[in-house]
Amino acid sequence: MARFNEQNLATALEIVSRYPVAKSATIPLLHLAQEQDGHVTDDAMEHIAELVGTTPAQVLGTCSFYEMFKREPVGTYLVNICTNISCQIMGGEELLHHAEHSLGIKAGSTTSDGMFTIEDVECIAACTEAPCLQVNYRYFHKITTTEFDDLITDLRAGKRKDEIPPHGTLARTRQHIPADRGAGPADPTGVPEPTWLARNATGEEQGS
Amino acid sequence: MVTVTNAPKIVTSRLDDPEGHTLERYLATGGYQGLRDALAKKPNDVIEEVKSASLLGRGGAGFPAGVKWGFCPPGVFPRYLVVNGDESEPGTYKDRLLMERDPHQLIEGVLIACYAVGCSQAFLYVRGEMALAQERIAQALNDAYAAGYVGKNICGTDFSVDVVLHWGAGAYIVGEETALIESLEGNRGMPRLKPPFFPAAKGLYLQPTIVNNVETLSNLPWIMRNGGAGFAALGAENSKGTRIFAVSGHVNQPGVYEVEFGVTTFRDLLYAPEYGGGIRDGKQLKAFIPGGASAPWLYPEHLDVPLEAATVGKLGTMLGSGAVVVFDEDTDMVKACLRLVRFFARESCGKCTPCREGTSWLEKILQRILDGHGRPEDLNLLLDVCDNISVGMAWPPTQTTICPLGQSATSPIASAVMRFKDEFEAYLGGPVELEVEIKGAAFVGPFEAATTEVSTGV
Ligand SMILES: Cc1cc2nc3c(=O)[nH]c(=O)nc-3n(C[C@H](O)[C@H](O)[C@H](O)COP(=O)(O)O)c2cc1C
């Protein structure tokens, strides 16, 4: 299993339709595949290749370049701890070591119960709140080691489910372009000058 | 000593409003008026208005926005606008706030730019890891579509443009504009060679494409409402308006502050009670990064330098992404260097040998030094590798790579080795004679610039 299910296929087709060239939908569709299965499977990449008109090898090439796409299952909670410069000097590395110690795993691996994966990541754009981390890409700022342990305890106990959706489901809201409001993708081959430019270029003030 | 101006908040006015991201609150606070004002003008006049504001790009390179828009070859359509919301520069934390807390301001800016340039479609490339920013933008777009501000016949005119939210997936290099375009085309995010691929001429699908930063575009609604001259009346000779700075590291009040260009100095930003509030625990300042991890660092003697692109450029560094990272006297500079270099080594896209190999060798050598296995010749070896990535380490750097990522890794190291040689020697167990000559202005001292013109090419 792992081609898009019926509902996700509809979403995938909607996403593809927004781009002048279908291949541009590759990354959004890889996200969708990850949302469906928790990681990106070979079948999903084949299906994406069909949908965007390219080869599975090209989809894999793109998929493997980006950090967020996981080719293997990860824990229910993906804990990304920033150790980049601002976080480093505010205790990010100590936080990472504490996390490794208290979960009993090394960065990059998953606890045996499949609950937590920890990663040592680059700057997550919350530098003024250092040291910081993300759980399934939701932010936790100025985290102390005690707060880290409390967070883990909460998550183990099944709390904070509303706050932190499952891995893969990045945005809960999707963009919808209403059929009657969409201007439609502009085909890169031979689209004429948009009317509003033409109107203004030949308008009454021309030459002024 | 401390100058805090009463310049208006141009881009951050809604940042503290918990409802600032909603369409309702946006409209209640003057939202979409700038778009209406723009639609009442001819597209060319909008470009002229933005040119008269002298709005410099806020993404790093600081190129004037109106001028860049004028580079699209005439008569070639369709044209695309791509919003660079990939913010991943270490220390930087402003575009995410703008996207999360004021998405409509950005969307309005996008529409104004599309109208001026003649773009038929805009793509908002948001960094993959920013879940909340994506949610807020998606919601804002849905509301704006429903209310007639985006899509077909915007505000009842014949101006139509779709704004599409696009996700990144975690790669710093994708912030570079041509890499962003590759990524948007569904490929690995690897920079293209410029020339010939200047996006304004040959960008997305090889069509004319304008790539602008989130903060740059967020300035446009204010400029339309208050006029380019009103904007240009603020700031300094060569840097107009205000700018968001994110101050992080060893200060009492790390935070995001909008300040007027040229009036505020680094000392204000780091020490004023309204801003950084001084170095924590009453410690001394050792060094600071003035514009994100790619910017060569500055030292206490540079504190009175005003926040203004050209002046900072003369010191051999840049305001770049507006990220100021502060290091106190206890900072281990060797460790800090290793962390910065590791970032560049990890994020190198691998296309150019000097960057791919050089950054990872720098990382290995520094790691060895920190582990206590360094050799006395390692210090010269470090400088030699730097010199091979960025020849002469002059500023602006000589181009040996497709994009500036590779050379960014060299300046913190070269600077730290010159300035804090004793810290390296302590790890190496004895004094070392330096044999490699460094030419970069940042290593010379205040105002002794090797070059007067700033051209970072970032
Ligand atoms: C390695 C590298 C990373 C960059 N990262 C970003 C980024 O995260 N956000 C951004 O807006 N610009 C980034 N830039 C600058 C862009 O290439 C480009 O100059 C900018 O988006 C143009 O927008 P502006 O003219 O509005 O500043 C980066 C450049 C380089 C070389």
Ligand code: SF4
């Ligand atoms: S300098 Fe580095 S990141 Fe930039 S194109 Fe070359 S290899 Fe890629």
Ligand code: FES
């Ligand atoms: S350095 Fe950690 S979030 Fe930026």
